[in-house]
Amino acid sequence: MRHKRCLVILVVSVLVLAASLVGHAYPQRPITLVCPYGVGGGTDIVARVLARHMEESLGVPVVVENKVGAGGAVGFSYTAQANPDGYNIVLVALPIVTLPVFQDVKITHNDLRPIGLVNGDAAAIIVRANSPWQTLEDLIEAGHSRQLRIGTTSPGAAWWIGAQILKQQTGIQGVDIPYAAGAAPMLTALAGGEIEVATCSAAEATSMLESGEVRILAVMSEERLPFFPDIPTCKEEGYDVTFSTWRGIMAPKDTPDDIAAVLEEAVKEAAHTEAFRKFLYDNKYGFEYLNPKEFKDFMDAQFAIFTEIKEDL
Amino acid sequence: MKVQSDLLFTAISTLVLGIVISFHASKMPWSCSGIPGPAVFPLIIGVALILLSVANIVLSLTGRSASPGKTSAKERFKALWIIGVSVAYFLLLKPIGFVVLTPIYVICLIAGLIDWVTVRQEKVGAKVVVEMILLGGAVTAAVFLVFAKVFLVSLP
Amino acid sequence: MYYLQILVTITVGVLAGIFVGSIPGLTATMAIALLVPMTFYMEAVNAISLLLAIYVGAMFGGSISAILLGIPGTPAATATRIDGFPMSKQGRAGEAINIAAMASFVGGMVSLIILFSVARPLARFSLNFQSPEYFALAITGLTLCISLSSKNVTKGLVTAFLGLFLATIGLDELVSVERFTFGRLDLFDGLPFIPAMIGFFGFAELLVQAEQIMEQRRVAQKVTSVLPTWNDFKAILGTSIRGGLIGTMVGAIPGTGGNIAAFLSYDITRRLAEDEEKDKFGEGHPQGVAAAESGNNGVTGGAIIPLVTFGIPGDSVTAVLLGSLLIHGLRPGKSLFEQQSSLVNLIFAGMLISNILMLFGGIFLSRFYAKILSLKDQYLLPIIAVLSIVGAYSIRSSLFDVGLMLACGVIGYLLTKTGYSTVPLVLGIILGPTAEMNFRRALLVSGGSLTIFFTRPISLVLLVIAIIFLTSSIIQQSKNSARQRKMRNQAGMAG
Structure with missing residues (x-):
């Protein structure tokens, strides 16, 4: 009798111990957060700041590794093929739904598992400070009477799509002038007069806005941006134009549910910390958060929107 | 008039490369939205390589090409x-x-x-x-x- | 105490920068990127001074392996290799590194002086650089290919065009059409420059030297009297100031970096030299090293100009620096100068100290570095081989890049053995995309009209300079071949 009870106690304690070990098994080593874009760029900075805040709740280092190439596809593919053990995650951005539509890239958002959306930046319509247009309407009027020089990033990239949407919805006629190296050279060209208008996020234009070289005519979002309360949205001006780029964390498709849950919680916490939100606000990145299910639905919807836009082009 | 064979080899290789480049380039769009397209520069390069390679071939056949020493x-x-x-x-x-x-x-x-x-x-x-x-x-x-x-x- | 802490940070930064710069495959951008998260925990002044110190150190550091091993440690040191490497083959490695240190110092100081004084007007001027000007600048740089291959024009041009071809690999910037990628995602963004450079310069040279192992011992390095004298300094001062000016201006133009500055400085210095001296360039002329190094360090101050006035990065390192500024809540532009002027002053002072430390550090380290070359070839070459492989791998953690490096190495070896120089090739790779894309984009802007290149003043001036360079090279070339023919005739008559 006694032996049997001892045995039961022993078995139960072993089971409890095992259960507690399993519970604490993850994470035990540093986690790699892949950033599919270059060091120092918008996504890279967001990744690094987010990583720092994720470390607080995960208890292990979160190391950002840049895997640049093919507009982000290299980084996305790398993580999609990585070990689904919770130690490999990636900060994806809008291109994960636009690359398969506009370029011939094979990877889609369905090849990864959503963990959480952490940021959204609406596009802003930007002109040179000393340009003759004060409102969106002025610009559109000009764009109806002649071809404008519109700056874009490489065909298929976010701000190129923004320019196409702008033209589609407002009837502006223009010549696309692409700058493949990103928003920075595009804005420099704007300041120098080579192009007359460009769309990109407020975050990317921050320094030129503050130095007074450029100004925003309108923003392509649902509501006015918190850091520019005086700038109207396109909707207010009468044009149903919205477009934003966004960033979110994803993991390899087969990452187990319990590990994903830990990640989801960590990302949610990190994204909602005071410090992270302040960082976003100060640098004019938009704060958005979507949980995994909402994130997936959002990406599906985006994919559909862009497929439609492509067909209309 | 000695034929410098290793130089000839390189020159012929560049010639072949020039032909290959020109071939691939001809399949690319020539003009896009009014400006030279992706085909133009590679084609110029390909043709230039062909011409220069021919010159080098001639030079090496007539032994006039400058060349570093032989190796054992x-x-x-x-x-x-x-x-x-x-x-x-x-x-x-x-x-x-x-x-x-x-x-x-x-x-x-x-x-x-x-x-x-x-x-x-x-x-x-x-x-x-x-x-x-x-x-x-x-x-x-x-x-x-x-x-x-x-x-x-x-x-x- | 506060200032002491910054001083220590800067010292560490400069030494780390020199070290990182001197290893091919480790770039200043990588080092800075790595440290950015660490700088979160530092105060803004410390963080930024550290990053700038690394930047300054690395620009010089790249010359060390360019001189010793023939592999530029950073892309900006490519021009340094042209004369630096031959100098080390002649046993003058220590001297070359010293010149590099001094020239880098002068270049950096010139750029700082300009940064202090005329930053805003210069920044404003740099906004005039648009697509036509970038094209004209690239063309001017490309004329260097002709002058570099004065010994053998047809071969030099072949490698230049080869380089231009390699530059077309990848997604066409303007039209999203894949060119010569054969479906490989790794080539989407073009040929990865650093692995290719390591292959063409490092591995290829390795193979060539392996063949000569049987021959007599490598020339002994003069490491004894390696401290430079005031006369040595004076000798390169003029060239270095000129290089610094060129570097600063090129650095202030967004999107151009140490590479172009170094080559332009080198080319101009060469053209200004006496006729007899001209031939010595490419075979170990100290002025060549000085010109290149002052050019690339001149970029350090120059690139900061658009950064702090407009928030536009002048090159890839300042792009990371911009990110770091933003993370610390410092936003470039008028506000930075007006509200944070004491911070800005401290940063300038930091760069000043960085340059001074780099000078002393460089000279001090030169004798140690030069000693590396006294290793026996059969040990040195395998070390270089491993470094080449790991270096090529590290840029994108990509095995493909290693294979690419090896392929470039074999091709470079074949080219060198048959008398083709790889320098125009690398120049073609660097300048090709700038030339092509900006040419086509300028035409987009002008609606297809070529006059845009001639109606814009800066573009016109640059193109005229390019034509002058071209014609002077052609004249030089015919003078050379006339001289050679005369010598051959005389030898024929004597024999």
Whole structure:
């Protein structure tokens, strides 16, 4: 009798111990957060700041590794093929739904598992400070009477799509002038007069806005941006134009549910910390958060929107 | 009028390359939205290569091309050895891994470069072998430390 | 105490920068990127001074392996290799590194002086650089290919065009059409420059030297009297100031970096030299090293100009620096100068100190570095081989890049053995995309009209300079071949 009870106690304690070990098994080593874009760029900075805040709740280092190439596809593919053990995650951005539509890239958002959306930046319509247009309407009027020089990033990239949407919805006629190296050279060209208008996020234009070289005519979002309360949205001006780029964390498709849950919680916490939100606000990145299910639905919807836009082009 | 065969070889290679480039370029769009398209520059390059290669072929056939000295087979072997071992290293790196493969690589390279005849003459074989192994280990360790540990490059 | 802490940070930064710069495959951008998260925990002044110190150190550091091993440690040191490497082959490695240190110092100081004084007007001027000007600048740089291959024009042009071809690999910037990628994602963004450079310069040279192992011992390095004298300094001062000016201006133009500055400085210095001296360039002329190094360090101050006035990065390192500024809540532009002027002053002072430390550090380290070359070839070459492989790998953690490096190495070896120089090739790779894309984009802007290149003043001036360079090279070339023919005739008559 006694032996049997001892045995039961022993078995139960072993089971409890095992259960507690399993519970604490993850994470035990540093986690790699892949950033599919270059060091120092918008996504890279967001990744690094987010990583720092994720470390607080995960208890292990979160190391950002840049895997640049093919507009982000290299980084996305790398993580999609990585070990689904919770130690490999990636900060994806809008291109994960636009690359398969506009370029011939094979990877889609369905090849990864959503963990959480952490940021959204609406596009802003930007002109040179000393340009003759004060409102969106002025610009559109000009764009109806002649071809404008519109700056874009490489065909298929976010701000190129923004320019196409702008033209589609407002009837502006223009010549696309692409700058493949990103928003920075595009804005420099704007300041120098080579192009007359460009769309990109407020975050990317921050320094030129503050130095007074450029100004925003309108923003392509649902509501006015918190850091520019005086700038109207396109909707207010009468044009149903919205477009934003966004960033979110994803993991390899087969990452187990319990590990994903830990990640989801960590990302949610990190994204909602005071410090992270302040960082976003100060640098004019938009704060958005979507949980995994909402994130997936959002990406599906985006994919559909862009497929439609492509067909209309 | 001696034919400089190695120069001829290079010149013909560049000629072939020029033809290949021109061929591929001709299949690309010539003009997009009113400006020269992706085909233009490669085509210019391809044609230029063809013309220059022909010039070089002529020069090498008439022995007028400036050329560095000849190398013996033994000397060339050293270079070929390095290429061969390096290709093997490249192919085996992923399966075998950096830490294990690199010392072997270093030792093989040194082995191919050493003048074994002199070594045998001076009877320093043992010393040389020890040096080889030490260097293999030291180089691997140093590179690993700097690249993998300090700069967090994830070596295979 | 506060200032002491910054001083220590800067010292560490400069030494780390020199070290990182001197290893091919480790770039200043990588080092800075790595440290950015660490700088979160530091105060803004410390963080930024550290990053700038690394930047300054690395620009010089790249010359060390360019001189010793023939592999530029950073892309900006490519021009340094042209004369630096031959100098080390002649046993003058220590001297070359010293010149590099001094020239880098002068270049950096010139750029700082300009940064202090005329930053805003210069920044404003740099906004005039648009697509036509970038094209004209690239063309001017490309004329260097002709002058570099004065010994053998047809071969030099072949390698230049080869380089231009390699530059077309990848997704066409303007039209999203894949060119010569054969479906490989790794080539989407073009040929990865650093692995290719390591291959063409490092591995290829390795193979060539392997063949000569049997021959007599390598020339002994003069490491004894390596401290430079005041006369040595004076000798390169003029060239270095000129290089610094060129570097600063090129650095202030967004999107151009140490590479172009170094080559332009080199080319101009060469053209200004006496006729007899001209031939010595490419075979170990100290002025060549000085010109290149002052050019690339001149970029350090120059690139900061658009950064702090407009928030536009002048090159890839300042792009990371911009990110770091933003993370610390410092936003470039008028506000930075007006509200944070004490911070800005401290940063300038930091760069000043960085340059001074780099000078002393460089000279001090030169004798140690030069000693590396006294290793026996059979040990040195395998070390270079491993470094080449790991270096090529590290840029994108990509095995493909290693294979690419090896392929470039074999091709470079074949080219060198048959008398083709790889320098125009690398120049073609660097300048090709700038030339092509900006040419086509300028035409987009002008609606297809070529006059845009001639109606814009800066573009016109640059194109005229390019034509002058071209014609002077052609004249030089015919003078050379006339001289050679005369010598051959004389030899024929004597024989």
